[in-house]
Amino acid sequence: MKIKYDYIICGAGLSGLILANKIFEDSDFDNKQILIIEKNLSDPLNKTWCFWEKKNSSWDDYVIKSWDKLLFNSPNFKNETFLSEYSYKMIKSEFFIKSILQKIRNSKNFKIIEDDVLGFDESKDRVIVKTKSNKYLANQVLNSVVDIEKIKSESSFPFLLQHFLGWTIETEHDFFDDNKATIMDFNIDQNNETRFFYVLPISRCKALIEFTIFSKKLLEKKNYDIELKKYLSNLNLFKYDIVEKEFGVIPMTCHPFDNSNTDRILNIGTAGGWTKPSSGYTFKYIDKNTDKLIVSLKNNISFSKISFKSRHWIYDLILLDVLFFKNYMGSVLFTKMFSKNSMKKIFSFLDNESSFIEELKIASSFPKVIFTKSLLRNLGKILKYYL
């Protein structure tokens, strides 16, 4: 442990690399030494990250496809919307991770190693990061390694899993309208859960079709395949090649992850609770929270004093609580939200950027008795979180 790094970033996934990239691009960090520890450097998980944002952003170099038109579909409501100032964008993790690692690898500030982080030992003036094969010393640690099962078992908050299987398929002939992405299609058997499909056409004959569930438990593996086949045959699609598969599980919880931040260790990404509890979207939260984090790093603010709290946490908690106790209601609730509010207002609400008046309007789309009961059930947790 000869070197004391300024920062050790644990995990070179989305949050670790967005942070590393922002540090790399900011000359205020030119004299900092940063170590990145990733257990899977040679074979990172292949994920597809989608998100909406106002037209241009610093991530556009990594976007492989974007759409200006979105479809929401359910048994009682169908709506196609031109997004005007927004676009819905897709990034493939493999390309993103490879490009950013390549960019920072040759910088004199960064060292990147493959190892398994096992734990931390923090004292007043340093943190020791223990890995499978070594120990590393840091001034501060940014940690994106998370044990979801452990948090689930310890948490007193409603906990759902967003789990999905996506197939990227290729068709022999043009089939898809690649100007349009389907953000939610609820026209499938809900099986007493919240179930929908994404259809994300990359070209006219290639698309990612994703079967997504919000529920307490995963399905048996073969059931994801069965539902995907059924959906495709309902689209009259029988001849296709599956060129890629993507299985994922995202925690949906208002668990206060940031309570475990300390003066020198900050949890980032999903580990920091930066996954939107009621939707699973994470990309933009990581981007925004990292901007805030960069300011705190520059001002040497103790990590235990940084807060990422937003009043939208309350809306997430209530929606999640309703879905936890009435898991079958997702289709109805999202239909109400999408049929009574414009896509622009919904995006701004889901981005935690809406005004209080806009939030009241969106909240009024939902069944009042059920939501009031949920609010009362969670009043204690809400007060505790804010006091």
Ligand SMILES: Cc1cc2nc3c(=O)[nH]c(=O)nc-3n(C[C@H](O)[C@H](O)[C@H](O)COP(=O)(O)OP(=O)(O)OC[C@H]3O[C@@H](n4cnc5c(N)ncnc54)[C@H](O)[C@@H]3O)c2cc1C
């Ligand atoms: C398949 C999938 C698709 C998703 N799609 C979307 C989407 O479309 N839009 C969206 O907004 N969000 C999406 N998400 C949610 C979220 O954006 C991603 O999970 C995102 O990768 C979270 O970033 P992160 O940095 O928190 O975690 P990760 O990107 O998973 O990074 C954590 C890193 O830590 C490494 N690691 C783990 N354990 C150790 C250890 N002990 N030691 C060292 N390294 C370790 C991992 O290998 C990984 O590289 C998706 C999630 C999944 C699983």
